[in-house]
Amino acid sequence: MTSTALRGRAWKLLEMVTTPLLPSDYLDLVSPLRAGADLRGRIEAVHPETGDAATIVIRPGRGWRGHTAGQYVRIGVDVDGVRLWRAYSITSPTNRQDGRFTITVKAIPGGKVSTHLVRRAKPGTLIQLDQPTGDFVLPQAKPAKVLHLTAGSGITPVMGMLRDVEFDDVVMVHCAPQPQDVIFRNELHDLVADQKLRLTEVHTDTDGMLDIARLDELVPDWAERETWACGPAGLLDAAEEHWSEHGVRERLHTERFRPSIVVAGDGGEVTFSATGKTVDADGATPLLDIGEEAGVLMPSGCRMGICFGCVTPLKTGAVRDLRTGEITEAEPGVLIQTCVSAAAGPCDIER
Amino acid sequence: MTAIDPTAHLTAEQIEELGRELDAIRDEVIADRGEKDAAYIRKVISAQRKLELASRGVLLFSSFPPAWLLGTAGLSVAKIMDNMEIGHNILHGQWDWMRDPKIHSTTWEWDHVSPADQWKHSHNELHHTYTNVIGKDNDLGYGIMRVDEDQKWHPLHLGQPLWNFLNACFFEYGIAAYDLELGKNLDKRRRKNPEFRARAKAVGRKIRKQVLKDYVIHPLLSGPSFLPTLAATFTANLVRNVWSHSVIMCGHFPEGVQVFERRSIKGETRGQWYLRQMMGSANISGSKAMHFMTGNLSHQIEHHLFPDLPSNRYAEVAVKVRALFEKYQLDYVTGPLPKQVASAWHKVFRLSLPNRKPKVNTPEVPNRKQELVAA
Numbered sequence: 001m002t003s004t005a006l007r008g009r010a011w012k013l014l015e016m017v018t019t020p021l022l023p024s025d026y027l028d029l030v031s032p033l034r035a036g037a038d039l040r041g042r043i044e045a046v047h048p049e050t051g052d053a054a055t056i057v058i059r060p061g062r063g064w065r066g067h068t069a070g071q072y073v074r075i076g077v078d079v080d081g082v083r084l085w086r087a088y089s090i091t092s093p094t095n096r097q098d099g100r101f102t103i104t105v106k107a108i109p110g111g112k113v114s115t116h117l118v119r120r121a122k123p124g125t126l127i128q129l130d131q132p133t134g135d136f137v138l139p140q141a142k143p144a145k146v147l148h149l150t151a152g153s154g155i156t157p158v159m160g161m162l163r164d165v166e167f168d169d170v171v172m173v174h175c176a177p178q179p180q181d182v183i184f185r186n187e188l189h190d191l192v193a194d195q196k197l198r199l200t201e202v203h204t205d206t207d208g209m210l211d212i213a214r215l216d217e218l219v220p221d222w223a224e225r226e227t228w229a230c231g232p233a234g235l236l237d238a239a240e241e242h243w244s245e246h247g248v249r250e251r252l253h254t255e256r257f258r259p260s261i262v263v264a265g266d267g268g269e270v271t272f273s274a275t276g277k278t279v280d281a282d283g284a285t286p287l288l289d290i291g292e293e294a295g296v297l298m299p300s301g302c303r304m305g306i307c308f309g310c311v312t313p314l315k316t317g318a319v320r321d322l323r324t325g326e327i328t329e330a331e332p333g334v335l336i337q338t339c340v341s342a343a344a345g346p347c348d349i350e351r
Numbered sequence: 352m353t354a355i356d357p358t359a360h361l362t363a364e365q366i367e368e369l370g371r372e373l374d375a376i377r378d379e380v381i382a383d384r385g386e387k388d389a390a391y392i393r394k395v396i397s398a399q400r401k402l403e404l405a406s407r408g409v410l411l412f413s414s415f416p417p418a419w420l421l422g423t424a425g426l427s428v429a430k431i432m433d434n435m436e437i438g439h440n441i442l443h444g445q446w447d448w449m450r451d452p453k454i455h456s457t458t459w460e461w462d463h464v465s466p467a468d469q470w471k472h473s474h475n476e477l478h479h480t481y482t483n484v485i486g487k488d489n490d491l492g493y494g495i496m497r498v499d500e501d502q503k504w505h506p507l508h509l510g511q512p513l514w515n516f517l518n519a520c521f522f523e524y525g526i527a528a529y530d531l532e533l534g535k536n537l538d539k540r541r542r543k544n545p546e547f548r549a550r551a552k553a554v555g556r557k558i559r560k561q562v563l564k565d566y567v568i569h570p571l572l573s574g575p576s577f578l579p580t581l582a583a584t585f586t587a588n589l590v591r592n593v594w595s596h597s598v599i600m601c602g603h604f605p606e607g608v609q610v611f612e613r614r615s616i617k618g619e620t621r622g623q624w625y626l627r628q629m630m631g632s633a634n635i636s637g638s639k640a641m642h643f644m645t646g647n648l649s650h651q652i653e654h655h656l657f658p659d660l661p662s663n664r665y666a667e668v669a670v671k672v673r674a675l676f677e678k679y680q681l682d683y684v685t686g687p688l689p690k691q692v693a694s695a696w697h698k699v700f701r702l703s704l705p706n707r708k709p710k711v712n713t714p715e716v717p718n719r720k721q722e723l724v725a726a
Contacts, residue, residue, distance in 0.1 A: 013568070016560070016563055016568050019560045019561070019564050020557075020561075025400065025453075026400055026404060078386070078449070078451075080385040080386050081384065081385045081386045081387075081390075081448075082385075082389075082449055083450040084450075275457060295444065295448055295450075297447075297450070297458070
């Protein structure tokens with residue numbers, strides 16, 4: 001008998017011993033980060049970056065597959081006892097030697113998870129992790145000329161790239177309210193001093209919001225540069241339009257932290273038939289949030305309509321895609337993305 | 352014999368006001384529920400798992416009498432914790448708000464022969480909704496006993512003290528049987544119903560797993576201690592069964608607890624539903640350890656009012672609920688475990704015999720059915 005078959009048998013026996021629990025339920029008590037466990041991480045340090053941003057150092061479990069610069073990771077954090085999932089860009093380089101990685105979080109007003117991580121997270125806390133993902137990454141061949149267009153915490157995935165790769169010609173235009181709000185400011189200025197980066201800071205409190213047309217003046221050759229842009233929806237929408245107008249849309253890569261919502265619909269009574277819960281939903285709140293609020297165990301993923309980790313059968317009724325306004329009606333086999341769908345009248349979600 | 356309606360002095364408005372006051376108590380706990388509560392249940396689960404592992408470890412050497420005693424005691428406590436403070440309460444959805452898929456009513460499974468989903472249906476939907484309504488609430492006498500003077504007497508009821516004793520010893524099987532509604536479903540036509548057969552199969556699988564673990568694998572792993580370990584796991588299951596049966600009898604059986612007629616709950620308002628829970632449940636008084644070992648079902652009244660509030664909060668809620676009982680001049684039935692168990696058993700014996708005068712008047716809706724109390 002091969003050793004894997006033997007191990008399989010031993011595991012089966014162990015399962016018979018631990019039923020109705022699983023062997024892993026017991027192993028988790030002593031070794032939550034072991035290989036084969038659900039992917040978790042342990043917060044090992046929290047370093048303040050600015051008045052409202054901090055870098056969190058995380059030791060991932062043994063199952064961590066590593067990331068590509070620019071990718072994000074979804075983390076599940078217990079805030080006031082409630083598990084909440086959010087996505088954050090990884091800011092550490094891929095070749096970090098100690099096996100840890102970092103995310104850098106800016107506390108946004110009213111943001112439960114971001115505020116918790118920046119102000120209250122304690123070293124030693126276990127968090128839940130997903131494997132890193134995202135296609136806001138560099139191509140295999142290093143581009144000759146690069147532009148990073150970022151605002152606020154949009155700097156985080158780009159910082160992951162800057163720390164990972166030495167570019168030949170890289171320009172960054174970064175917007176923040178005031179100089180002290182610029183995350184990683186010292187490190188950026190060090191790069192500038194070493195002539196590894198050209199940096200333009202736009203301080204929106206004094207300079208006003210960045211008018212995308214000003215790029216001609218700030219970075220005259222912007223259209224020739226492979227560009228990575230990350231920031232609020234307004235900036236990204238303007239950039240996409242600008243790049244399209246100049247026929248260079250394919251050079252622009254964007255990363256959004258939230259879906260851009262275009263339509264709010266009617267709302268209605270939502271039934272989660274498997275759980276037996278019924279709640280009223282408005283036409284602007286994603287069904288994922290509605291379900292979670294009601295205590296239904298909803299699968300979730302990126303929370304912005306990309307990863308399809310949240311798809312769930314729609315049994316009856318209709319839902320509206322919050323990004324497009326498109327209505328989907330229930331039919332056998334119809335699956336909806338609960339993170340970007342809101343009730344468009346009464347509906348029944350199979351959860 | 353006189354019939355007393357302990358709620359007759361309340362007006363309809365008062366009952367609704369009482370409902371609002373109870374809602375307010377519930378809202379207060381929910382607003383405040385958080386990190387400490389989550390830490391509590393995780394601590395209890397972790398302690399239970401460690402205790403079970405340690406006890407089963409000690410039982411590997413159970414031919415050594417002190418090891419047998421220690422291991423059996425530990426395993427009994429671990430099984431009680433699993434069923435009461437952990438399983439029962441998680442399956443009620445008391446911890447769903449944490450959104451932790453590992454501690455959630457839809458994913459939890461317990462050390463019990465009734466599969467969690469079947470128990471949730473008969474317990475959460477039937478028993479908690481139709482608390483103490485004759486003919487609707489299977490918990491009332493578990494379909495094998497006469498629990499109210501108005502129920503027709505049958506010679507089989509003479510044996511009910513024995514049925515109750517056997518039910519106590521093999522309580523988890525009794526629960527599985529009535530979750531399956533065996534009494535009703537064993538007739539020829541229903542027996543073939545595919546839905547029933549699927550559920551019966553699930554129970555069979557669960558029984559097989561539990562039995563294999565407790566009575567085959569664990570004794571086998573004990574090697575020369577095979578028989579003592581077998582005796583130990585049997586004893587632990589027996590202790591758990593008798594204990595949970597006793598606690599649960601105390602919840603609805605002691606003298607002074609009201610039962611209700613089917614018709615009385617038609618068109619019941621929120622306030623009236625609360626009132627029925629208040630009058631249909633009884634508490635057990637005692638120490639913190641007692642409350643813990645009963646899974647806080649010693650706060651049965653509070654649990655029935657707010658089945659989905661975290662169990663660690665019932666003690667503080669009880670103070671406020673009791674004040675409401677006093678304010679509305681209602682009788683808060685409570686007492687130490689031995690007294691309540693004796694009271695429940697007394698009823699089982701008393702009703703095994705026919706009573707002289709079954710009540711004949713049929714109260715108008717929404718009057719509640721009264722228990723006949725010997726004056």
